[in-house]
Amino acid sequence: MKKIYFLLLCLFCTPVFSQNIKLKEKVRKKADSLQSQIVAWRRDFHEHPELGNHEFRTSAIIAKHLQSLGIEVKTGVATTGVVGILRGGKPGPVIALRADMDALPVTERTPVPFASKVKTMYNGQEVGVMHACGHDSHMSILMAVAEILSSMKSELHGTVKFIFQPAEEGLPPGEKGGAEEMVKEGVMENPKVDVVFGLHINSQTEVGKITYRPGGTMAGVNDMQIIVKGRSAHGAYPWSAIDPIVVSAEIINNLQTIVSRNINVTENPAVVTIGAIKGGNRSNIIPETVEMLGTIRTLTPEDEKMVIERVKQIATKTAEANGAVAEVKIPYSNHYPVTYNDPALTEKMVPTLQATAGAGNLQLRPPVTGAEDFSFYQQKAPGIFFFLGGMPKGGNPVTAPSHHTPDFYIDESGFSLGAKALCNLTLDYMSAHSK
Numbered sequence: 259m260k261k262i263y264f265l266l267l268c269l270f271c272t273p274v275f276s277q278n279i280k281l282k283e284k285v286r287k288k289a290d291s292l293q294s295q296i297v298a299w300r301r302d303f304h305e306h307p308e309l310g311n312h313e314f315r316t317s318a319i320i321a322k323h324l325q326s327l328g329i330e331v332k333t334g335v336a337t338t339g340v341v342g343i344l345r346g347g348k349p350g351p352v353i354a355l356r357a358d359m360d361a362l363p364v365t366e367r368t369p370v371p372f373a374s375k376v377k378t379m380y381n382g383q384e385v386g387v388m389h390a391c392g393h394d395s396h397m398s399i400l401m402a403v404a405e406i407l408s409s410m411k412s413e414l415h416g417t418v419k420f421i422f423q424p425a426e427e428g429l430p431p432g433e434k435g436g437a438e439e440m441v442k443e444g445v446m447e448n449p450k451v452d453v454v455f456g457l458h459i460n461s462q463t464e465v466g467k468i469t470y471r472p473g474g475t476m477a478g479v480n481d482m483q484i485i486v487k488g489r490s491a492h493g494a495y496p497w498s499a500i501d502p503i504v505v506s507a508e509i510i511n512n513l514q515t516i517v518s519r520n521i522n523v524t525e526n527p528a529v530v531t532i533g534a535i536k537g538g539n540r541s542n543i544i545p546e547t548v549e550m551l552g553t554i555r556t557l558t559p560e561d562e563k564m565v566i567e568r569v570k571q572i573a574t575k576t577a578e579a580n581g582a583v584a585e586v587k588i589p590y591s592n593h594y595p596v597t598y599n600d601p602a603l604t605e606k607m608v609p610t611l612q613a614t615a616g617a618g619n620l621q622l623r624p625p626v627t628g629a630e631d632f633s634f635y636q637q638k639a640p641g642i643f644f645f646l647g648g649m650p651k652g653g654n655p656v657t658a659p660s661h662h663t664p665d666f667y668i669d670e671s672g673f674s675l676g677a678k679a680l681c682n683l684t685l686d687y688m689s690a691h692s693k
Contacts, residue, residue, distance in 0.1 A: 278689045281413060285406055285681040292402045293674040299401055300670060301372040303394035307361030307387045309378060310425030311435045313338040316359050316397070320422050323401050327408040329420070336439035340422040343449075344407055346414025350692040351452040353684050354419040354445075355403060356437075356635060357396035358426035364388040367664035381430055390666040392459035392648065397422060399457070399646075399676040406681050415692035417449055418684060426631050431591045437631035446638040452691070453603065454641035455683050456632050457676055459648040462655035465672040467647040468615045468679060469623035472604040474526065474557035475643055476597035479629035480566065483590040484509065484550040484573050486537075488582040493542035502548040503537055505580045510535075510550070512572045520568055521561060528565060529555035529627050554588065555627045557596055595633040600640035607642055610686045614679045628661075642683070646676045 299319075308316050317338045324331045324342040332341045338359070365386025366374045376387040404420050425435030446454075463469055486506050491499030513530050521528045530552070537548030554569065556562040570586045577584035612620045623645065632643050648668040649658045659665035 277413060278685055281410055281685050282682055284410060285678055285685070288406045288409065289402065289674040289677040289681065292405065292677065296398045296402045296673040296677065297670045299398035300394045300673070303397055304389045305372040305374060307374050307376055307389045307394070308359075309363065309380060309387060310360040310427055310429050311337045311433060312378075313359045313424050317422065317424070320359075320397060320401065324404055324420065327404055328411075329404060329408055335445060336424060336435055336443055338424040339440055339445070340420075341445055342404060342420035342422075344404070344411060344414070344418040344420070346416050346418070346688075347412035348415045348692065350414070350416025350688045352417045352419060352449045353687055354421055354451040354454040354635065354639070355400060355680055355684065356421040356423060356454060356456040356632060357400035358393045358423050359397055360393060360425050360427050361387050362390045362427055362662060364390040364662065364664055366390070368667055370667075388664070388666070390663060391427065391661045392461070392666075392668055393426065395459040395648070395668055395670075395673065395676075396457065399673055400680070402673075402677040403680045406677065407684065415688040419445075419449070419451060421445055421635075428592050437634040441634050441638060446635060451635075451639045453687055454635045454639050455680060456635075456641070456643045457646050457680065458630070458643065459668055459676070460645045461648050461661060461666055461668055462658045463645055463647040464649050464651055464653065465647045465669040466615075466651070466675065467619045467621060468611055468644055468675070469621045469647075470599070470604065470608070470611065470642070470644040471623050471625060472599050472601040474596050474625055475599050476630045476633070477527075477529070477555035477557055477625070477627045478559070478562050478596040478633070479592070479594045480554045480562070480589040481592055482552050482554060482569065482586065482588040484552070484587075485585045486548045486550070486573075486577055486582055487585070488544075488546060488548075488580075490546040491544045493540075493544055496544060499544040500581045501544050502546065502582055503544070505577050505582045505584075506535060506537065506548045506550060508580070509573050509576045509584065512576055513569060516565055516568045516572070520564065526557040526561055527555075527625060527627055528557070528561055529553065530565060530569065551590065555629065557625050559596065562596075594629045594631050595637060597630045597633040597643050598636055599642050600636070603640045604642055606690070607683055607686065610682050611644065611679060614682045615675065644679070646679070647672055
């Protein structure tokens with residue numbers, strides 16, 4: 259009886275499996291043929307970058323392209339977001355693919371002919387604008403994926419939702435946007451998403467390689483504000499003051515013990531950083547207050563909870579021991595959860611990434627203390643977020659310009675690999691979960 263059941267199962271599955279092989283060959287050929295177009299899209303976006311919630315030109319180009327492919331398109335999601343829905347010809351799961359669109363307030367210094375010369379106002383200052391994190395690459399790759407998958411629409415077992423998201427890099431205080439806002443506006447519903455995939459180009463991973471990690475992949479982030487309130491006095495008479503600058507110095511030093519003494523560094527890394535401190539305006543006046551701004555990075559919800567509690571405890575008790583008061587606000591203006599790759603899903607899809615990248619080109623990576631708001635989608639559906647190499651072959655990852663810097667540089671030759679990876683993940687997941 260078991261043998262008969264197995265034979266029936268093979269007979270049922272073989273057509274889908276066989277069809278998938280044919281579709282993957284189409285993906286390979288189509289992605290290779292689109293490589294030059296992906297580069298052209300990327301260079302155009304790179305030369306005309308736009309900050310978060312201001313991606314008007316960018317989103318218009320994306321929407322027009324999706325519409326030309328016959329994809330259902332919704333614009334203005336979470337301000338400037340674009341969502342495309344491709345309904346396959348056969349029943350199956352709903353798979354979301356995401357790319358971020360926004361640039362950064364960075365003045366470009368690269369020698370490429372398509373370097374950005376755009377300037378704009380940000381937080382009251384004139385700044386340069388640059389795609390210094392690779393979002394131009396992400397959009398261009400996903401536009402190619404949409405073109406490839408739409409060309410085989412009738413053969414798809416399920417639905418693909420293309421999410422082009424604004425404001426991944428965060429926004430000035432008081433503004434809303436990014437993945438969190440897209441989720442609130444229902445991007446993971448109607449139709450309900452079963453699984454979500456995303457990639458990020460990496461300037462310090464060699465082109466042609468893909469890296470990934472199951473579980474906590476990128477850190478959850480909380481920013482923080484600590485205000486220390488003391489008593490002002492003339493700088494010549496410090497005994498008349500409760501000096502918030504001295505108290506703040508003690509707090510900063512004491513915060514270093516959280517990572518060195520409270521975090522189990524054999525399991526997960528963590529970061530507690532004070533990045534700004536402001537207090538006083540003259541050399542001979544002890545001020546009344548000091549403001550500190552900082553960031554907390556953790557790889558598990560448990561560590562996040564513990565670190566936040568310790569920051570509050572250290573700041574308030576250190577201030578109290580000196581006769582001052584400390585007010586702590588965490589998060590201050592933004593919070594991203596941990597970017598968490600579902601372990602079971604990752605295990606199932608790793609063979610797809612391995613087959614796509616080729617022998618020796620898929621690598622396990624350590625966790626990253628940078629953050630990504632892709633994590634908000636992963637709270638609604640299991641997801642995988644992986645990294646695509648963008649460093650020229652033979653480059654040194656130590657000296658290669660890092661993300662968010664004026665010299666950030668990407669080797670464009672690996673774009674078609676990114677398109678193949680997202681397409682093949684989609685096809686293999688559909689095959690495994692087709693109805």
